Amino acid sequence: MKAALVVLAALLALPAGFAAPVARPNILLIVADDHGTDALGCYGNTVIRTPHLDALAADGTRFTHAFCTTASCSPSRSVLLTGQHGHRNGMYGLQHDMHHFQSFAGVRSLPARLAAAGYRTGRIGKFHVAPESVYAFQTVLSGGAANDPASLGRSPVEMADQSRAFIGENDPRPFFLLFAADDPHRGNIVLPDGRPSFDSFPAPNPFGNRAAGYPGITPVRYRPADVVVPPFLPDTPECRAELAEYYQAVSRLDEGVGRLMRILRETGRLENTLIVYLSDNGIAFPGAKTTLYEPGIRLPLIVRAPGRTRPGAVQPAMVTWADITPTLLDAAGAPVAAGECDGRSFRAGLDGAPLTGWDEVHASHTLHEITMYYPMRAVRTRRHKLIWNIAHGLAFPFALDLAQSPTWVGHRRAGGAIFGRRSVEAFLRRPALELYDLERDPHETVNLADDPAHADLRKELVGRLQAFQAATRDPWLHKWTRE
């Protein structure tokens, strides 16, 4: 039924949305690292300078309800590149070091499918998924080790310059380029003994900012007094100092996007390239990254589609990163068969055309670091969100970069009981079910799961969540009954 509606919507949208569609366009997928909607001009922040991303939105489509399905780097990227949730593709947690999660050998990824469809494929910057055989790109412009202070992913203008030859190559095949920056992730400092560390307290984490700067970048610096502290964070000197560093990293990334646009223009690729900008998950502060709360999962998504006829469109359809692979394959003329992906194509809405039947999304988080087992499943409608904390008997685990963040350390040392709008106790100790009315309670602090007035809603959402789990072959489904 839903699928039929989507097809119908796609057919209805075609005349307006694809006045001059480009068959098999080039695809440029730009993935930011830990960039929330809080720090983008086109999403309402009046302090930060992101002129190039704002221009992209002004010339394309800005999505207001785009969600990752897990706010953890590797799993989220695996969802982006397979169209399957982490619990189905096998990437249950981080890829690097002792965590070493990876997808199943039989999974078919976006780059592999595009290559099979006649695209030439390349990647530059952060990778953070495995195995290489599943996520095979024909051209690897840079290796992309995770959290390496010397990573090319911190130098987005350089990344763009190093992508120029690939983009401009004289080849009849369309290209797919995964352009994945390390910005604006928290950055390691280098200790006197040479080891990297996130622990910079009391100095703010540098977020990759460094005195030597980066080639082609004119740093945009921010005063802590000027930043906008989002509601889920404490308005403390440490937090403001860190947000200022974070902003600078975002502006650096924005310059890289600007350079990329110039290269597309100069190589004559701008009008036949589908450009997508998004982030793997929300910002690297407690309350966002690794959670399924809004700051963790509701993310920027900006698309510039070839042949667009509605520049500056705003797209309110609720989409997730599980929909990215089906959408891009659809745009490439190589749609996936039913059941292969958990997501579905929203190609008909890329240009901002209204979509019907896009009012519910699902999320699935299992681990981040190997020691951070905290599986959560969620269903979110326009108005409500239900989160199932499967391991609610455990304290909510802290990622190393968040545990060592001066924002958190300073807050703990000051003995603060409230962090942003939520009590520290509520953040660390969660019930099995959380149910929020996002209209009345946008910061998700009033849990309605045990409110008799919401019993029917809870029951309905639990049913939808279980249906989602069954449809996506979630190994954790049995936890509703076994144990």
Place this chain on the structure above:
Amino acid sequence: MKAALVVLAALLALPAGFAAPVARPNILLIVADDHGTDALGCYGNTVIRTPHLDALAADGTRFTHAFCTTASCSPSRSVLLTGQHGHRNGMYGLQHDMHHFQSFAGVRSLPARLAAAGYRTGRIGKFHVAPESVYAFQTVLSGGAANDPASLGRSPVEMADQSRAFIGENDPRPFFLLFAADDPHRGNIVLPDGRPSFDSFPAPNPFGNRAAGYPGITPVRYRPADVVVPPFLPDTPECRAELAEYYQAVSRLDEGVGRLMRILRETGRLENTLIVYLSDNGIAFPGAKTTLYEPGIRLPLIVRAPGRTRPGAVQPAMVTWADITPTLLDAAGAPVAAGECDGRSFRAGLDGAPLTGWDEVHASHTLHEITMYYPMRAVRTRRHKLIWNIAHGLAFPFALDLAQSPTWVGHRRAGGAIFGRRSVEAFLRRPALELYDLERDPHETVNLADDPAHADLRKELVGRLQAFQAATRDPWLHKWTRE
């Protein structure tokens, strides 16, 4: 200090223990699947018939204090084959299906090291570790898919026969053969629709026993009334019926061992082959497998060393499966460098010679199935055991084969509050620390962790456990403080 003592012990033992040692002997490592000490004649069971294993012990050395370090198939085998704990080699849980854990690409395994030392290497039967590149054997006599009702691993005489050519090969190099049976693991039944299932209730699980039998095997059948119900299991009709099936599977495996011995004799390899019999973990009943209680980790270990001079020796040294790789490499004349393995060589005690400084072992369990996160770390001395349940906020998770076992299902349906010697509540809900006096309380039911009279002991054992974790680079070490 300890190391020095070991070297000293080795030197002292040499004249007696290795009267005619064989340099670079062949190595035959026989690994049973879920075989506890409860079901072996030579370990005191007067009902079960295991003549060939008993003969091996009578002609070799029987270890009374041998322990796996995690009572889960894949992780335990990874420890056996690397000398490193699962938390260090990366095999945190099961290898097959959606669990798909694997060791780090850089780990050096026993077969790889023996091949480098000039051995020819082969394996037959259950494998259950990954990646293949780490656990590379030159010759794969059978694939060994896990829990496959049609596995060759259920047919140990056939396995032995198929090993004959490899064993007898006219090759100047010594051989290393990993002979890994599926017996006496619980067996899948095949449902009418063809799917395998552990759920046979109310009939007992077949433990691989089948009406058609297996080539070369004369089934030894047991009457439920005759089996010995170990203290950790309930004396119920379901349990007795299952133990009878289990016994039959053990006797089948014993026949395979008998055939192997005959082949060694017939090919002239018996006197220059180091034979090791052990099991990956304890029996597949609740209270044993997946726990760190004695029935889960204290296991059979029978060794027949070339040149032995003390047939029928009993070796009380406390050894673990982390010691197997260093020991076998030592015997092969290719000892590992300090720090490469977590275990150490007990070669000097293979013949039963007394060993000094072998009075403490450590265990590390993290997951079994991917949904069964329950990290535990333990230190066990001659008299005491301390278990740290890192995720004690969670209910102890049940493996599918145990949850569906008629023994457990029947017990739950009858509403029994005590399972064996332990309350079901205590089994499912565990405190952070468990401390047992194994001398006074061999069934581990009286937790002394909060007993003021044992506060000093607890402190001392916690210190030793932490030292073990630090020495073996345990990612979970930080859980003592972070969170």
